[in-house]
Amino acid sequence: MQENNNPFAHLWAVQRRMLKHTVIKIGVCAYWILLAIVTGLLVGAYSTLFAWTLGKAAGYRNQYSWLLFLLPLGGLIIVFLYRAAKITVDRGTNLVINSIHAKDEVPGVMALLIFIATIITHLFSGSAGREGAALQMGGSLGNVIARVLKKNEQEAKLLIMCGMSAAFAAVFGTPMAAAVFSMEVISVGIMHYSALVPCMFAALVASRFAATMGIAPEIFHIQEIPALTVVTGAKMCLLALCCAGISIFFCIFLHMVGHLYKQYLKNPYVRVFVGGLIIVGLTLLLGTRDFNGAGNELIERAISGEVVPWAFLMKMLFTALTLGAGFKGGEIVPSFCVGATFGCLFGQLVGLSPSLCAAAAMAAVFCGVTNCPITTLLISFELFGFSGVPYFMIAISLSYLLSGYKGLYSDQIIVYSKYRPHFINRYVGDESEDDLFES
Numbered sequence: 001m002q003e004n005n006n007p008f009a010h011l012w013a014v015q016r017r018m019l020k021h022t023v024i025k026i027g028v029c030a031y032w033i034l035l036a037i038v039t040g041l042l043v044g045a046y047s048t049l050f051a052w053t054l055g056k057a058a059g060y061r062n063q064y065s066w067l068l069f070l071l072p073l074g075g076l077i078i079v080f081l082y083r084a085a086k087i088t089v090d091r092g093t094n095l096v097i098n099s100i101h102a103k104d105e106v107p108g109v110m111a112l113l114i115f116i117a118t119i120i121t122h123l124f125s126g127s128a129g130r131e132g133a134a135l136q137m138g139g140s141l142g143n144v145i146a147r148v149l150k151k152n153e154q155e156a157k158l159l160i161m162c163g164m165s166a167a168f169a170a171v172f173g174t175p176m177a178a179a180v181f182s183m184e185v186i187s188v189g190i191m192h193y194s195a196l197v198p199c200m201f202a203a204l205v206a207s208r209f210a211a212t213m214g215i216a217p218e219i220f221h222i223q224e225i226p227a228l229t230v231v232t233g234a235k236m237c238l239l240a241l242c243c244a245g246i247s248i249f250f251c252i253f254l255h256m257v258g259h260l261y262k263q264y265l266k267n268p269y270v271r272v273f274v275g276g277l278i279i280v281g282l283t284l285l286l287g288t289r290d291f292n293g294a295g296n297e298l299i300e301r302a303i304s305g306e307v308v309p310w311a312f313l314m315k316m317l318f319t320a321l322t323l324g325a326g327f328k329g330g331e332i333v334p335s336f337c338v339g340a341t342f343g344c345l346f347g348q349l350v351g352l353s354p355s356l357c358a359a360a361a362m363a364a365v366f367c368g369v370t371n372c373p374i375t376t377l378l379i380s381f382e383l384f385g386f387s388g389v390p391y392f393m394i395a396i397s398l399s400y401l402l403s404g405y406k407g408l409y410s411d412q413i414i415v416y417s418k419y420r421p422h423f424i425n426r427y428v429g430d431e432s433e434d435d436l437f438e439s
Contacts, residue, residue, distance in 0.1 A: 029197060032158070035149075036198040039162040040205025043141045047134055047170035048210045050115055054130055057123040058293055068283060068292070071124040072276030075327055078117045079268045085109050093132050093330070094411040096139030096164065097186055106160065108147075111140035117328035125292035126279060127318035130171055132330020135182075138167025158195050161186075165199040166206035173210065173217020175203040177379035184372045185409065188428075189416030191374075220303045220383055223355040228390045235352045236360060236391050239343065240398035243361050246342060247368025247399065250316055250335060251406045258324035268326055275325020279318065291318040294329075295337030302340035302358040307348075311341035331408050332366065339365030359384050360395040367396045368403035371412065371428065376400075 061067055096106055118133040142163025146156035161182040169178035179200040183191040226232055265271035290298055291314045298311060319334040343361025347354030367376040373396050380392040405414055407428035417424050
């Protein structure tokens with residue numbers, strides 16, 4: 001009997017092909033794990049240095065109150081550095097997102113520029129976060145690694161996402177959320193699952209490196225979590241609705257203030273100097289430094305149940321005035337702060353645990369401004385534990401649905417509708433169809 005008619009020979013040929021494919025898959029997996037480890041170590045080390053320096057800057061800012069008055073001068077230095085690097089239009093995190101859509105390339109110098117500029121902003125009391133800066137650093141370094149290794153366009157995209165995950169994980173200490181965020185934030189409605197393994201390993205390596213070097217992860221303790229009932233669930237639904245509205249307003253306000261700055265102060269040096277003076281004046285007028293910096297202290301107080309009623313409004317104002325003027329940093333931690341302070345106030349008003357409401361609103365506003373519900377759910381687990389899961393699920397899902405198509409990142413693409421299984425493929429903020437349900 002000939003071999004091609006022998007069932008055992010045919011079975012052996014099938015097995016050989018399967019074995020060959022398995023070996024190839026293992027090789028590809030090992031290859032990307034190795035690249036992810038290298039990226040996690042390099043980006044993690046750089047981001048750890050960034051987090052450590054940022055902590056020192058915050059310490060000096062709190063110790064030497066006179067540093068506030070140098071904010072306008074610090075703004076001039078930032079503009080000069082970007083101009084010296086021939087970057088006249090800084091698109092920030094949008095540039096990193098767009099690079100994954102294969103439209104722009106993240107310059108390697110961006111990692112150094114955003115590092116220095118964010119430290120200056122925080123040292124002199126500007127109101128900005130750090131995760132946005134970390135995403136830009138990670139994306140820039142990921143692109144540098146891709147160029148050094150002469151990777152093609154598709155592999156470069158994966159390394160950029162690896163860098164974003166590694167930087168986010170190192171700075172904030174939430175590897176689960178960091179691994180998913182870089183995949184989810186690019187295109188809402190779909191995720192680049194090909195990046196799952198490299199982003200996961202890069203985030204784990206970077207977060208472990210940062211923890212080993214003394215950068216402690218953020219963890220908050222919710223003081224009281226009541227049982228989920230119809231009444232408490234209804235109150236959480238109302239909180240989610242409010243947070244969706246706040247996230248929309250925050251995004252619109254950030255863009256509006258930046259537009260107004262550019263409309264009336266066209267020279268970037270004048271713009272950043274005047275912006276610095278406004279922050280100094282407002283700080284002196286209010287008589288508090290609570291709204292300078294990222295807002296971590298405000299978040300901690302809100303989670304503990306203490307807040308002044310107007311704190312969330314002031315934080316939005318300070319952040320918009322800082323970033324719109326040309327100072328650098330990020331919007332993520334300020335959005336956490338806005339959510340936490342509003343949630344604490346809401347809990348006090350409706351009689352639901354202010355600590356729980358602060359945590360849930362912190363997550364809900366973050367979800368509303370980033371359009372990343374899976375990342376938000378994971379970051380809630382890592383920051384607050386699992387005891388409040390039912391409330392987080394309510395707040396996050398409703399905020400995602402009700403926040404519409406607004407967001408922090410104008411280059412983020414909404415691939416699928418939030419309201420029904422429907423392909424729309426529009427940029428964030430583009431509601432030209434003029435209806436919510438894309439008829």
